[in-house]
Amino acid sequence: MSIAPSPADLSQCVHCGLCLQNCPTYLQTGYEAESPRGRIHLMQALGDGRVEASEAYRQHLELCLVCRNCEGVCPSGVHFGRIMEAGRAQLYERASLSPRERLFRRLAFHELLPHRARLRAMFGALMIYQRTGLQRLVRASGLLPAPLAEAESLLPDLPAPFEPRWEVMTAEPPLRYRVGLFTGCVMPLVYGPVHAATLRVLRHNGCEVHIPRSQVCCGALNVHGGERQTAAALARQNLRAFLGRGLDAIVVNSAGCGATMKEYADLLGADDPDVQEFTGLVRDVTEFLADIELVPPSLAVRTRITLQESCHLVHAQRIKAAPRDLLARLPGVELLDMAHPDLCCGSAGLYMLTEREMSMRILDDKMSEIAATGAQTIVTANPGCMMQLQRGVARAGLKLDVRHVIELIDDAYGAHAGGRQALV
Template sequence: MSQIIELLRSEEYRKKLDQCIHCGLCLQACPTYDVFGTEMDSPRGRIALMRAVHEGKIAEDRINGAFATHITRCLACRACETACPSGVQYGALLEPARELVEHHRTPSLAERALRWIGLHQLMPYRGRLKLMASALWLYQKTGLQGLVRRLNVLPPHLRAMEAIIPPLTPHYVDYSAPAPAVGERHGRVAFVIGCVQEAFLAPVNQATRRVLRRNGFEVITPMMQTCCGAAHVHIGERDAARALARRNIDALLAEDVTAIVVNAGGCGLALKEYPHLLADDPLYAERAKRFASLVRDVNEFLADHLYRPPRGEMRIRATYVDSCHLRHGQRVSRQPRDLLRAVPGLELVELRQPDRCCGSAGVYNIAQPEIADQVLDAKMKDVAATGATLVVTSNTGCHLQLIAGVRKAGLNARVMHVVEVLDESYRREQEVWRR
């Protein structure tokens, strides 16, 4: 606890706070300011609260008051960083503030149980998550899901978790053996398969590997890798995130590769920020920097290494929904659009507000379901206005949230990852050649 207070009252933290010039350009970029319209629910207002803690104006016994309320309402989408003319490192300011809140609050027994199961007993273990996905597949196939949704019997947080379960087909492949390049070989990459992504959106991972291979890359998937720790960071459990980071660094740096490729925007940002997470670790600080220098989002990587452009025609109107952590955190927004525009026949229609969050935000849609629903409703209105029948994204949480959003809004649209679109184009090209 004293370490967190020391950090928030340190000279380094003050310098980050002083970057904010209170111009207010962040306000219109902030989803929670849009929902509540209050200064304290904007980045500028939250920075004022952080400054009050730094200056000792908010005592430790008052952390659970307004400070906790407005800090926990933040989606951490980091749209404010993109909008900020002064380069405020809002994410670096927010993380210790969240950790401070977590140390002062006493979660309910139910919340503690859900956290322990989800963050510590499931997410670090892909096998357990796959078993859970298989059980939920039965839940869907037996019709129990439809009954539960009609009766509306679940409490809010469980209802929010149930709402984002995608249509499941628990078919998994063995990643333990290296997958050779198809055609001319251009290199060797390590693939981050994730935890929730592999269990609940396995076709995305399978498509990613096929697309990388088709572009001339041997793909290895170190099986000792684990959850990236992003969800743990989001809710202030940084020690748990550090443990996961060390395991991933050990697993993925053990391989001789030109890049570490990840297909989830939120996970990719977490991996790229390991140097920040492990800055005070004498054994891992330098290794974390080397690790982060190799991490590439799959869109970022393919945009530079698309040796086999897609040729299969897909006559469809599509819209791309940015992952906030990809767009604002990694600053990758052009590349996925370029890849989609490379698909013959695909018409890409931009959203009116492409920089706005969908409400997923790590585990925010579970922790703050009512606010997340309002953010999602605004996003789905924007999606509906495009007339698209294909909604494309690049992040696990966004993918699940958008599937739920399409269903809730009654839209006639599919949700796919960028690599799934490329993979589909390659498949159609092959079918043409077989005729």
């Protein structure tokens, strides 16, 4: 089946240009073809046969972060994310890719991301590489070719992976909710402590937490890369893993994963009752906690923070108040806003690797805004943003922590004051 942006979606754009000043790539280049309106125009032209899927066409589409900032400000309600995902699928169907690009896509989208065991083995090897001192030797030797060295430098020090002992973890009494915890593909291996903090906070709030071992990657990176068929297979597997457990919610602590999971209807069809049930249950962890009667956090965290509002939380899921509401309840936390907390940090999944130059330009501007706040800690709600901001801190030579919202809540419940670590 051939995939293309739907003419109905494309025709919703009235070309008013109100989105332009909110598009990070347009702000950097000033080119119409690097704006939401310009990209929509290009996709319409490809559909009408007025342009071809040339190298230039491809660059304009690939330079989009799919941050969806344009969606939030569009008066016509253009579904830009959906348009761009279909536009990419159409592009890769038509464009001729080099053998290297084909290999990269095959490895990332088919051989690694969908397979948790392979990822675990790969990150296990990387942990040995980091902990034996091999990493220092390799870095000092300068042997790695530039793109590989860049990817390697992005990797934070790997903690022990998140491997909960049981599939169902009991609540701290009284039992109030039964929830699923979505763990994702790479996150348990790179940011396991964020999952551990999420699990502790949920249990402390009376949640029995189901962590199905049969769950898989949400498919977000595949969707953004135009690989919709693999993404649909992953989505189906997640439906099987989570449905039928009598859950009140499926809690997600990665904004990018949550946005994709809430939109599984675009991949699997809106009429399927299983899809309706599943998407109706998905909640970002901040959304879930802000909606329940939260056990009041009582320990002072004592830090000045600034909040990077992850694009897939604020623009795709339209959740702005929840993280702020939760952070305001933490004793000792002072929030110092940067000038544009809702503007992308340049992470955007694999973009930080594949579009390095633009990613760095956007990141450097972001770090200047952050430095101006005087904050000690950058707080966000998405693992990709955490990785990119850690890279930004190192590039700018700043002394700042980068943490997930849920980690601060966990601190305020005393996770590091002794006694609660044993819960996981």
